[in-house]
Amino acid sequence: MRTTRRIIPFALLSGLLLSCATEHRLARVRISQPRMKEPVTDTAYKVPEQITWTDDKGEQHIVTRAEKDSVTGEDITSVELSEITVMARSKQVAERNGKINLDFVVTVPGELISNKWQLQLTPVAYKPADTLYLDRIFLSGADFAKMQKKGYMRYQAFMNSIIPDSLYLKKMFDEKGYKKALAELEEEYFQAWKHEVLQKERWIDWSDKANARFALFNWRVEQNRRAIAGYNSILEHLPAYWMTRELEGKYIPSKWKMFAEGNHKIRTRSISPEDSAAITKRFTDFGKIAENRKRKEQADAMYDKYVRFPYEAARLDTVIREGDKFVYYYKQELPATENTKKIDLTLDGLILAKDETRTPLPPSDTITYFISSMVQFLDRSPRYKKKIVTRKDEVSLRAYVAYKTGSTEFREEIGNNRQEIDKVFETVRSINYTGEFLIDSVLMTATSSPEGSAGMNLFLSRGRATELKKYLARRTEDAEGIDSIFRPAWRGEDWDRLRGLVAGDDTLKHRSELLRIMDGTENPDIREYALRKYPEDYRRIRERHYPLLRGVEFRFHLHRRDMIQDTVVMPVIDSTYMDAVQMIEDRKYRQALALLDESYPEDYNTAVCLMSLGYDARALEIMQKQQDTSDRNYLLAILYSRLGRKEDAVKSYVRSCDQDGTKIWRGRLDPEINTLIETYNLYKDEY
């Protein structure tokens, strides 16, 4: 799996930038791989200088730590020459914990950076199933950035001119006028009240005086009448002799009439919510509100108008000086999904100019990442589990056969009798069809419900069983077979089954009492009678459960053809295990582990799953117990390497390579093993 190398001239590719007449040579944005260097996290830790061990064949091995090349570092994947860049076009990355780390260097030549535009770079990862657009990089020129900012400021200025809801009261509403109007109305109400009070006082004064006068002169009229009483005097026609006065009706001044009626109450009116609302309306500037609403509605349009270059989510958005070269180290973690063996990465570029023209950059280099994964070491061989098969088997079937009361004769036309017996023949046919089983015998037990006397019921069920056998013999040609295989039996009242039905029916109100009666009463007839103590429940039992007791139970005794022993152990493919292996292949490690951990805690694949999730210590424990194969030793080497046991790691790796030569090449792909190879300069002649 050597990295392919290709030589690409640096400034060869060009493109038309703008539509103007002058041709502009477009430089290329490059992506390249960073120099691979394992970060040293623990400086105090020193790898052993020399490792010695003896293999199975008694051959002694010695490996020593390699010297570092101080000039080029440990590995060179990118060498820059004048005008020519030599690039590694592909890279091996290891999947760990279900994740893949992609890293690369983006190099932008100075020619592509201008004050007048923004350079937008999008790394695109092509997986077999889908395409991922990674976070973008924006490189803005100074003028462009200024313009971008200015757009936002203009939009902000517009937005600031919109009066927010919280300030409505202050801006849209004449509070001073409102308060004044409110005070005026309050005064008006007060004056109205005062006026009424004064009027009432005046009315009281006036009516007191009037009443006093009327009382005096009415008394006078009375006197006058008394004076002429008995005489036939013409004086009686004078008003002084007949006219009495009362303060009522039209003789009350209309302005005081309301007081005279007695039930008038002087209202003390105060400002109501309606008054307040009316005044509020009068002092609210609806024109201004409408204007403000219009502005609010325009907000989106104004955004589009002013913000021509909106800020967007990006990995990096920076302003860069014209002509500067730009180099960025880009690192991205991606989830490993099923069958991700290879990821192609390219860089899409776009120049967004101040005049809103968009010019795509020519296609960039492609980096191919090959992904190495633990999954490649899965043991895919099918796993079997044992199943015990017995020679004898049993099938039972219940036929609900109905009879006329007190009769033992089987008649097809009653109820579902014909279909019920067809079920029996169907079962016989299906047993014979596969040929796997042979029928030894069929026990047919007739049962009845507890109605009537137990003795009678036993007698009836006996008769019914024998009658049914005769009927079955009539229905088939093989009457002899029926005679020898079918064995009639009878049980009479089927109390055991009834007890089970009652115990399972939680709609019965007195279930526990009923069960106690059934268990405690010896005589079946008394028992049946005792159940009637709970009429509601008894009716239900009678309607629901009794019919199920009337019938015939068929028990088929079978044996397996060609089988002599009583039991045989048969291997069967373990589908649960295979499901778990499939889950590991699909990178669903946690789900797989849940299955494996429970049923196969000591399995090789369980160890693979554990180390894929990073549970290295547990994985090592299991792996050590596995068979000594090349794959197992290779994985052991990885685990030792991860756990810092370099010596054991090297031993395991070399052993694995002895068993299978291809591991020498594979070792380069896994960083853990690669470190060993580099450190101890293993197999230097092979590469």
Added chain:
Amino acid sequence: MRMGKKLFLCAGMLAFCLAVSAQSYSLRTNVIGLATTNLNIEGSMTLSRKWSLHLPLQYNPFKFGHNRQFRNFYAAPGARYWLLESYMGGFIGMYGTAGTYSVGNLFGNKYRYEGEGYGVGVSVGKAYQVGRRWNLEWEVGAGAVWLAYDKYLCKRCGDLVGRDYGWHFFPTRAAFNVVYLF
């Protein structure tokens, strides 16, 4: 004399009425009239709670220096419609008038007029209750009067200068009355 007889009659009637009072009768005198030396009294009787009959009489016998005089005697029978109740509140009055007069040397006029007059008029006014039996009342009225008079020079009882008659329209009543009810 004739006047004395009338006064006596009035007094008699008053006495009679006092005996049978029931806010049915009233006597009043016009204070403005008294202040201008016109002796006056008005008797009245209610007809119903809205209507009343009135008979004012006025007599001015006085002669002053330089033959200045406003002598008159007249009666003005009339009726009033009371807006609320007789002798309470506002009213509209209508009346006839008849009398004799001798008026001279007033307001710079150098003639004296002597004759008789007849007329009709309407008035409005209002009564204010001040006590159980007492009212104050104002009334103004105007009307048409037919006057016939002899015109004399005023110096002493001078010579007849002219003689005239005809209809005149002018205010015929201005009163501020003190009223007693009985």
